Amino acid sequence: MTVRAGGRAARVKSRADTDAHPSAPAFIRRQIPNYELLGEEGLALIEQKGDQILAEIGMDIHDDVSVGLFRDAGATVDGDRVRFDPGHVRALCATAPAAFTQHARNPDRSVEIGGGNVVFAPAYGSPFVRDLAGGRRYGSLTDFENFVKLAYATPWLHHSGGTVCEPVDIPVNKRHLDMVYAHLRYSDKAFMGSVTQPTRAEDSVEMARIAFGAEFLESNCVILGNVNVNSPLVWDGAMTGAIRAYASANQAPVVVPFILGGAMGPVTLAGAIAQAHAETMVGVALGQLVRPGSPVIYGNFLSSMALRSGAPTFGTPEPAIGSLVVGQMARRVGLPLRCSGSFTTSKVLDGQAMLESAVSMQAAILCGANFILHSAGWLEGGLAMGYEKFIVDADFCGALHTYLRGIDLSDEQFALDGFHEVGPGKHFFGAQHTLRHYETAFWDSWTADNSSFEQWRDAGERRVEERASDKVAEMLAAYEPPPIDDGVDEALRDFVSHRKADMPDQWY
């Protein structure tokens, strides 16, 4: 049943991919340093305050199995309240790997998560979608499939993501089956499964077993599940159940406190980071108690609020600074990091949207994030997935490939022969050195208009969202699905239809 390694389909796909975007790597190996905001003293202080929160207040964990695991590991349990001695939770995290491979259906697309690697994944979880022609509407399975196809066709996204939008036309209890199927069928990049109920997490893992082979999963990660803390200081049973489902199958939960300062945590950054660090470590520790050595990602989602209205804000300076510290905390515990993305509260793809997105994405790049969910498409604080926003964000991800390469200081790059050839006051346009580097020099944007004012005016004064809209249409028209083994496809379809038949529809 498994076709993963070296099968015909994989070979065919690999060649096709190479043709489509020759320069697209499976993921980025960063060649620039992380930005280290704090020194050891500051980091130790944050760790100590996180420990203090876990010792003095503790977390409520609404899941008897998880509470039992922590009790057996030596935590202090009082009903659902679990407290930890300082240093205990960090010690429980020690078995987690600092980096791991998430295997993709196409082995050339497998991603290394951790270390100096960067993986871009689309935005996640919005009930609405927006495009320039149709405006804002509820997401459908067709939209979901479109975004999977766009992420597959985008050279600068390395991952298919998870709930790229909510397919609201499918019953709540069956969506996960269609979503996982779409990731496996319409893409060959790595992907994320469901977490909304433990059984849905298990279905997701089971479908991965069909696609990759049950035996392969025993020793390899092929699916991620994004699991949120119910901040402040609560682990919900659905979420701990999902952690247990993924970890027991040796698959990777992404453990993410979601903190809007002033609501789910303090308005002050230091406290919010200490809290997030504590909450994340407890989730990581749970997975390690279920299966020591299983892969896991240290996640973070910090944002701010407009305090006059209570509305969440994104792309603001506080979470950007916070991300830098969070990156240091993740490295301190030795775990791969998920952080930030292209966030905005703007309802449309305007200057606000891209300013905020650039600020939050740059924070991800500087802080050393390894898995950057929400890299493309996010609008309205996550409530809408934008088609054109997806394209412009993905274009920025492309630029970041160049940024993360840093600077080449080899002799050829210094162009001394060029200076000798050109001399003072002449131009480098036709210089031999320029001709040698003409083809590869400079990042070339999909969507930026660099033409003159007159050219731009005579072409209809088009804005970036109009150019991106064209790109969406072009990419969807050119889309061809990656090959899949017929037997695997049939087995996946069978699984989906049987599971759907087993349950009545639930719409909420």
Add this chain to the structure above:
Amino acid sequence: MTVRAGGRAARVKSRADTDAHPSAPAFIRRQIPNYELLGEEGLALIEQKGDQILAEIGMDIHDDVSVGLFRDAGATVDGDRVRFDPGHVRALCATAPAAFTQHARNPDRSVEIGGGNVVFAPAYGSPFVRDLAGGRRYGSLTDFENFVKLAYATPWLHHSGGTVCEPVDIPVNKRHLDMVYAHLRYSDKAFMGSVTQPTRAEDSVEMARIAFGAEFLESNCVILGNVNVNSPLVWDGAMTGAIRAYASANQAPVVVPFILGGAMGPVTLAGAIAQAHAETMVGVALGQLVRPGSPVIYGNFLSSMALRSGAPTFGTPEPAIGSLVVGQMARRVGLPLRCSGSFTTSKVLDGQAMLESAVSMQAAILCGANFILHSAGWLEGGLAMGYEKFIVDADFCGALHTYLRGIDLSDEQFALDGFHEVGPGKHFFGAQHTLRHYETAFWDSWTADNSSFEQWRDAGERRVEERASDKVAEMLAAYEPPPIDDGVDEALRDFVSHRKADMPDQWY
């Protein structure tokens, strides 16, 4: 004549300012580290290659006085070609101060340029202006004055800039008089003078003498002049004349190579940086030969090209990485740095404009730039100054005030009492800790819309440029000029009218 220090006018203005924007500092003292991309080995290599360019090729300097100064200092001169032994130019730069104060007419607005300080100044030099209502048109003196007024009224800009747009309705040979007058009359922030001819530089300095007192200028910097290298490797006589005029008056030239890779320098970043470093140091050295110890700024303006069309590109990854290295080179020579700004090639304030602006501005922040020209208003690769763009960029400058503060790790910020009060699963909205920090927590944007989709829709689905347009109107309507001593104002007006009467109009 001088009213600078402690006069009535200064006191009045200072109080008015405090009322208008209580939290606005005169400049930023950064509390986060610079981003250090390269280690010593890489920096030494760039320095060595720059030295090699100056030794093997040299620069053409079209100004006999400057060539004579370099000859006397030990350079090898062959006609206009000047060559330097390795290390010589850097040694000539050694007398320049690492930081200096540029005094403003309002002493509370004086800025420290260098060290860990950051000063934001408006964009510079565009012949066109654009606003939402009127579209694109040539700039006028009214537009110029409007931008001076907006920069004065903006708490997040520390400097009035220079040629904030070209007042195209005024003769070329007389514009500088109206521009300098506008900076002195409609603002009390520090400003920049003319550089387009040595006599215009001298007029600018003379007007500064009227406003600040001739004696004051002898030992204090009150005016900057932005001087461009004619890259590659040429110093034009107008520019060296301007350097000499500013330096001899103990005022600060900003020495800036303008390199679009592939045109005025190689397409490869390492070579362009080595070239820029060499060119800048020669300009700095010239000022030091004219007057050792006079203030100067190490400037940089690197950008890329769309190689298929030859069009300049901005906000791309290569110059962002280049800026990080340039910052390190400036610190290596021990000089204050001007670098980057809110650059874009977009013709309008759209997503492209703000994405590119954010990328280039973040590079300035990370690289340790001390004086950030082009912080607000830039469109179309510098050809147009946008009213709404100015507002959104200035708003981002405000956010960067918060970013550059970094993180406070005092006990109160960790909110342990808040966690004890709130406990797991409750919200921080009404917590005592939140109430204590409610007023000061979180950056509050001028232009971002953080309302819900429904609120935004019902309010007319307005985009950020529409909100910024309102802000322009509001700020210009509320504008009141800072006080000025009547005698000073009269003397400035006299100087302008006499100088204008001395010359026939020139229109090109």
